[in-house]
Every structure is written in structure tokens, then in C-alpha cells.
Amino acid sequence: MSGRASRALPFPFPLAPGQISENRRQILSALAASDPGFASLPIRSIRTATLLRMRDEVDRLCLGGFLLRTYGDLPVTVSSRMTSAAGKFVYSRQPGSFSGCEIRLSTDFLFRLRKGPFHLNGLTVQTPQEAFLIVFEHEVIHAAEYALFGRTGHSKRFLTLAHGLFGHTETVHALPTRSAEAAAAGIVPGAQVRFVFEDRPLTGTVARVGKTVTVMVPDPWGAYRDARGRRYRKFRVSPGLLIP
Ligand SMILES: [Zn+2]
Numbered sequence: 281m282s283g284r285a286s287r288a289l290p291f292p293f294p295l296a297p298g299q300i301s302e303n304r305r306q307i308l309s310a311l312a313a314s315d316p317g318f319a320s321l322p323i324r325s326i327r328t329a330t331l332l333r334m335r336d337e338v339d340r341l342c343l344g345g346f347l348l349r350t351y352g353d354l355p356v357t358v359s360s361r362m363t364s365a366a367g368k369f370v371y372s373r374q375p376g377s378f379s380g381c382e383i384r385l386s387t388d389f390l391f392r393l394r395k396g397p398f399h400l401n402g403l404t405v406q407t408p409q410e411a412f413l414i415v416f417e418h419e420v421i422h423a424a425e426y427a428l429f430g431r432t433g434h435s436k437r438f439l440t441l442a443h444g445l446f447g448h449t450e451t452v453h454a455l456p457t458r459s460a461e462a463a464a465a466g467i468v469p470g471a472q473v474r475f476v477f478e479d480r481p482l483t484g485t486v487a488r489v490g491k492t493v494t495v496m497v498p499d500p501w502g503a504y505r506d507a508r509g510r511r512y513r514k515f516r517v518s519p520g521l522l523i524p
Pocket of ligand 1: 422
């Protein structure tokens with residue numbers, strides 16, 4: 281996207297590295313000044329107004345208002361149930377339609393960020409606030425790429441945009457999600473785990489890892505039956521209570 285193609289983009293591109301860090305500094309100080317919950321360490325809360333301000337400031341400083349012109353009031357929402365990704369761009373499958381698009385961010389992820397450094401999208405940052413902003417930037421690139429080309433993914437084109445606007449050099453959200461943390465502790469689907477339930481030690485097999493871990497424990501009176509007719513009882517256990 282260098283040369284001719286970049287001149288066709290409806291915003292200045294690429295930005296100088298100094299401009300990118302200056303944009304980020306301005307955005308973060310504006311958000312922190314207006315939302316004490318977001319400014320705290322660890323982050324306690326985030327207001328809807330802060331999410332929309334983040335969108336507007338990123339759009340104004342980095343994309344010359346392109347998002348507003350294309351999407352109008354693009355919703356930015358948070359979800360506490362999103363545990364496998366830090367952010368997500370939801371878009372309409374109808375080509376050319378910008379209604380129904382949304383950027384969704386995980387508060388489950390946000391509120392668990394403690395102390396840096398955090399490594400994401402090829403950058404290393406120190407604060408949870410900056411890590412959150414960089415997750416948002418990644419989703420903004422999805423929104424911009426979708427608006428420009430009608431589709432978006434982690435292609436070379438995506439990376440060119442992400443690098444030119446935000447200095448990202450990778451597209452991995454290399455931040456610990458719950459399932460990544462659980463995997464590091466040996467808690468993965470299929471693994472045998474032990475835990476204590478009503479003072480009794482139980483052993484079972486991990487079926488699913490989310491906010492809680494679903495464990496199937498052999499039990500002759502269990503409500504679940506596998507293909508071989510063995511019965512199980514299902515437990516949802518907090519990952520911290522499991523011994524691999
Ligand atoms: Zn992505």
C-alpha cells in the first residue's frame with residue numbers, strides 16, 4: 281500500500297512514529313482526566329462515555345474522522361463474558377452495509393491487567409490503560425479495512441494499515457486470556473484435574489475453559505453419559521481451585 285495506493289486512502293498515511301506516540305499520549309491523558317475508574321491501577325471501571333471518547337479521539341487524531349464519516353455513531357461496547365479475545369470487530373455480512381457493525385472489548389480482560397510490561401501487536405507497553413488502547417486500535421483497523429475494502433482479516437494489507445497508523449508490527453493479541461492462563465497451568469480440555477467439593481476430593485476431566493472451568497467427574501448417578509455409557513456429573517470450578 282505504498283506509493284500510489286496509499287495516496288488514495290482517505291486519511292494521512294503513514295503517520296510518523298513520533299506522531300503515533302504523541303496521539304496515544306494525548307488520547308490516554310484525555311481519557312484518564314475524565315474517568316477516575318479508568319485512571320486507577322488496576323482499572324476499576326470504564327464509562328460508556330470513555331469508550332466513545334476513545335473512539336472519537338482515535339478517529340480524529342489518527343484517521344482524520346474517517347470512521348465518523350463512514351459509520352456515523354459506531355457502537356463501542358464492553359462485555360464481561362468475552363473471555364477468549366480482548367477485542368472484536370463485529371460486522372454485517374451484507375456487503376456495503378455499515379449498520380450492525382460494532383467494536384466490542386472484553387472487560388474480563390481489562391480488569392485483570394495488573395502490572396506491565398504488556399506485549400501486544402508487536403508493541404511493549406507499561407500500563408493497563410495503554411494496553412487497552414492498543415487492543416482498541418487493532419479493532420479500529422478492522423473497522424477501517426472493512427470500510428475501505430468490504431472485508432477484513434489479518435492479511436498483509438491489514439498489517440500495513442496497522443503499522444502505518446499505529447506502529448503495530450504483529451496482529452497477535454499476545455495478552456493472557458483466561459484460557460491461555462489456564463493452559464499455562466496445565467488446565468486444558470481433556471486434562472485430568474483434582475478439586476475439593478463439599479469437603480470431598482474429586483477427580484475429573486476438563487471439558488471447557490472459560491471464566492470457570494467445566495469438569496466432568498465420573499459418577500454412577502450423573503446426568504451426563506458418554507458414548508460408552510459411563511455417567512458423569514458436571515461441575516463448574518474456578519480455575520484457581522483446580523490442581524492439574
Ligand atoms: Zn484482529
